[in-house]
Amino acid sequence: MLDRRNPLLRAGALLVTLLGFAALAAPWLAPADPAALEDPAASSYRPPLTRLAAVRTVDGRWLLADRVARTGDQLILTRRDETVSLPAASVANLAGDGVSDTRRFVLGSDHLGRDVLSRVLYGGRVSLAVGTLALLLALTLGVAVGAAAGAAGGWVDLVLMRAVDAMLAFPTLLLALAAAALLRNSLAVLIFILGGTAWMSVARLVRGEVLALKEREFVLAARAAGVRPLRILWRHLLPNALTPVIVDASLRIGDLILVEAALSFLGLGVQPPTPSWGSMIADGRDALATAWWVAVFPGVAIALAVVAFNLLGDGLRDRYDPRLATARR
């Protein structure tokens, strides 16, 4: 992985690792609860780098304010354009002339006053998990169908590959749209839709590899030695066909993340309150003119993730695809 002559691979591996870490560690990295609704009246649509004082009342409510000042036994809260005064006795976190807690919106806040940075981090968990699981599903289906077609040959091959052609010709997005609209409200359904529309090219790839490998001497030798066909497939054909499949998979996951984002943007993917990058952009669409940050940052996150996986895939291909390696010299 840390090949000096392959900066693509290094950059891609580094970015993917960072993204994976950010997604896994979201609960520790995120400054706030992504679904927390704290005083939306004062905290909605705050621009990036906003810092608000957080006043905790004795009955446990949080009030957010731009500024807090103390005059006698009253606490004066400046909330946007209005000022509210509160008896100091009703505040639980008094400290000097103000309060001891603050809320910081590094990437701004959305229409409900939720922290965009925290939601981008948590949204990354959802988007990456859905993309990865859909990819695993596509790989499982694709490898099974492709290996069966390639190894069995004859009419099995013919039937399976015609089915693959048929699936490839389906208007994927429309189909995914219909399925998502009709069977909505579940991450599992979303993963099945994404994986179910992405396995066909894996199957083609695996079939091609298996067909080529079948004629190689070590496979012929195994067959001549009387090794059973299933064992040949499992021990000789599949392990050798795996490299191109892995390279292809690392390029494909970016597409899956993009389709998931599009479906979620259209309101048919991940459902609220679960944050996902696509649905966050949809939230930001309504306030594009006044609160650009709500839509901008999740889009940057999507682009970053897709770039990262593609760099990794390109790097892997440069390194493991012998055809390109010779073309390079």
Next chain:
Amino acid sequence: MASLSRFVVRRAAAAFVLLLLVLTATFFLLHLAPGDPTQLLDNPRIPPAQRAHLREIYGLDRPLAVQYLSWLRAAARGDWGDSWVHHRPAARVLAEAFPATALLAAAALPLEAALGLALGVAAARRRGAWGDHVLRTVSLVIYALPTFWLGLMAILAFSVRWPIFPASHLRSVGAGELGPLAAALDVARHLALPALVLAVTNAGGLARFVRNSLLDTFSQDYIRTARAAGISERRVVWVHALRNTLPPLVQVLGLQLPLLLSGSLVIEVVFSWPGVGRLAYDAVLTRDYPLVLAATALAGVLVVLGTLLADLVLAAVDPRVRHA
């Protein structure tokens, strides 16, 4: 040419079977999913009896197999049924939306091809050098940008901050009063952002494809021979090498044709473009079964036509394909 026409007939027959499969799958997906269109009328002021009556009118109370057969029989006659939302023939509703989508695609495809080719060829010619890395990164980044997000950013930049272009729809209010030239200009201004966004995001993938297949070609002997013969590098790239990357490119662009139409769905939603994509999206949300099925048929026909067109060009260019 006899072999070519046989090729077309064979492909058309396969395409027909395929289309039938797609439509059948969509039909059952729609009807087997929980709920039906009358649930949109799910409000206490509409008595259940009336809902039942509506289901009867739509024919939803009949056995599924009967519904399927009667729909199929009508569709075979070219009758796609009335849209339940628009209360007009679904085929006509689609036909009215089609020009807007076709216009968007017609504007975006040449832009995409030009941009993708330019980026891909430029990167391939500088293989391994600085310029290659920069151009590859540019292609990768524009490929990675979600289309709908880039659309929103374009609106933010060019409709909100610097209001140069309108953010939505195909015409201005009152465009009917304009003369023909002013009206065309008005449409062009509305077309600019969606077409550009669509072209740019698609060009990223195309550029990557062009670069990689050109590099494959560069390693072949005949290119070395051409270079050795003293043919100018420009000619080697644009004439000798590019011609051999043309067949796969034609196939990719052929597959892009339906993608531009169904794939512009998200862009149509973002820019409130009155095309087929947005219509299909609304139809799915309102469960307008006849319209969804008609739109799926249209998308399927376009996929089939796109591949067929690409195959035909390919067969005309490459005799091996014809005789396969």
